[in-house]
Amino acid sequence: MESEEARPRRRQARGERRMSEILDAAAAVFAEQGYEKTTTNAIAAAAGISPGSLYQFFRSKEAVAQALADRFTAQMRDAHGEAFAPADLAARDLDDLIDRVVDPLVAFNVANPGFKALFARPDMPPGLATAAGPIQSALLGRVEAILTVRAPRLSSSERTRSARVLVQIFQAMTPVVVAAAEEEREAEVRELKKVLRGYLAPLDG
Amino acid sequence: MESEEARPRRRQARGERRMSEILDAAAAVFAEQGYEKTTTNAIAAAAGISPGSLYQFFRSKEAVAQALADRFTAQMRDAHGEAFAPADLAARDLDDLIDRVVDPLVAFNVANPGFKALFARPDMPPGLATAAGPIQSALLGRVEAILTVRAPRLSSSERTRSARVLVQIFQAMTPVVVAAAEEEREAEVRELKKVLRGYLAPLDG
DNA sequence: TGAGAATACGAGCAACAACTCGTATTCGCA
DNA sequence: TGCGAATACGAGTTGTTGCTCGTATTCTCA
Known part of the structure; x- marks a missing residue:
């Protein structure tokens, strides 16, 4: 071949x-x-x-999307780096932890409204889901790593599931945040954080 | 005309x-x-x-979708009726309340996997969003009504926002529940309820 | 039972989208 | 300065999709 x-x-x-x-x-x-x-x-x-x-x-429409996906992936990797950079992340106060992880990721999505349009939509060729795969796994892995420290009593499979739920919440609420008017955005972000906090708090400590 | x-x-x-x-x-x-x-x-x-x-x-492809949407809407109305039927809903224990609202709605979505495909996708003519509008408003209204009793300290606009967030969480997690294998589904529903509960608990009482 | 309406067919039409191709222009470099 | 490669063009080709139309069959009911 x-x-x-x-x-x-x-x-x-x-x-x-x-x-x-x-x-x-x-x-x-x-x-x-x-x-x-x-x-x-x-x-x-x-x-x-x-x-x-x-x-x-x-070579094709899909190739354009693929290239765009690659470019987004690279930028997203940076955003993840920033979000999960502080070494003592897992040891922080819960609200602080959430702020430091969520804010950069939200900022990235606000700055790149095309990102969700490409990855969060169900109407694209399977190849692009593949392109998003690694970055998605990386994100899940980072969240899992934090959970390993913050919620040591969770079994491995529970941890995986919880990480998935957290990422899912974030991805579900991000479009609303991105679409919100400038002056509404902060309030929307607060709601997003409330949801994450409400789910995390019982697992914490 | x-x-x-x-x-x-x-x-x-x-x-x-x-x-x-x-x-x-x-x-x-x-x-x-x-x-x-x-x-x-x-x-x-x-x-x-x-x-x-x-x-x-x-008359057209859109007319097919429209008719299908109407049919789903009618069935959904029934499901809502069941979910919000018990008159003392707002006075119940929080976990009980969540069970009684979530279970019928989940059952409906599991029984009608085509529903989300039509309404939760961003790739359809605006006419269909219109068709979903009334049922969506009704759902929001019911949730708001419950919040009025359970969280009397919320301002009107806070109540509206919270209701929207709750509905959003539900709609975001439903596809996973529907797609889950039979033996995984209950666990997924538990997670959904955990998220709702985590968000609701601080507002409650 | 027979006439008219409803139902059924499926080849084909018009519109449109992805993509090509022959040709013209601009750039890098010896 | 000039030559080959890269860039640029846009009308046209090919394939697909929503939808039509002439015609054939089945149903209802007086």
Whole structure:
């Protein structure tokens, strides 16, 4: 069989820039329309180029989404790093812990509204779920690690399940936070934290 | 302008049955493929009829979805009735209250896996969100009513927000419950209840 | 029982989306 | 400065989808 990334074709700086512009445009259109409804022509138009030019850089619509997913994944990894960076995280006060984990993740989602549009929607090719897999696992792993310290009485499977629930809560409420008007956002974040706290408190200590 | 439901055309019993069969098929296909990806021909095939016959009963793909939404709405109304029926709901023990509200709603969603596929997906025509609107408002209203009794100290706007959060939690976790294997489902429901309880407890009393 | 309405069919139409291709322009570099 | 590669174009090809239409069959009821 052939390699997937057979010959990544030599590119000029101009081309790299174009690719980035196309991904910017794609993020915006995907965010607004969803994956299925966005046309490659619409992405090209938003990027200010012709349909043919888009295919100079990406083999297919899915390839565009894939590249965008990769880019988001990298940024998300940074956001996770920041969120889980403090070494003494697990030893902190519960409210403080939640603040320090949630705030950077919320900030990332607010800054990248296209992210959820790509990953949280059920209407995309399975390949993209695959792309989101590693980052999702990493997030779960980090939460589990914290639970291992904060809730030592949980069995391994309970811990896994609880981590999943926590991540699920976060992901369910994030769209509302992102969509909220500037002046409402803080209140929404407070609710999100209340929910996490309410679930975590009984497990804690 | 013409009326939307101009002449609802006289139907034979056979026709009524066909319509119902088409909706059954549509529910199955929508549930599996999502709204955008399901083709009207696929619905017709699943119903064992020709594409033309489908259009004898429904003017468009959206009309099929609309009719299906109406049918779900009616069933959902019943489920809500059951969930919120006991007159002394608001006066019960918190765990008991949660059980009595959550269990029937979960049962409904498990019995109708197509429901979420239609309403919880972001890829459908705005008309359907409209169809879901009344039932959603009713649910929010019921939850608010309970909060009025259980958490009298909340301001009106806080109450509204809290109700929204509760409904949101439920809707976010329901897909996991529905998708879970039979033997895992109870555990998932327990987690759902834990989350609700954790959020409600501080508001209570 | 027979006429008209309802139901059923399925090939095919119009619209649209992903993608191609021949050609023209711009860039990197010797 | 000039040549090959990269970039850019956009009309057109191919395939699919929602939906139509002419026609055939079945049902209802006087």
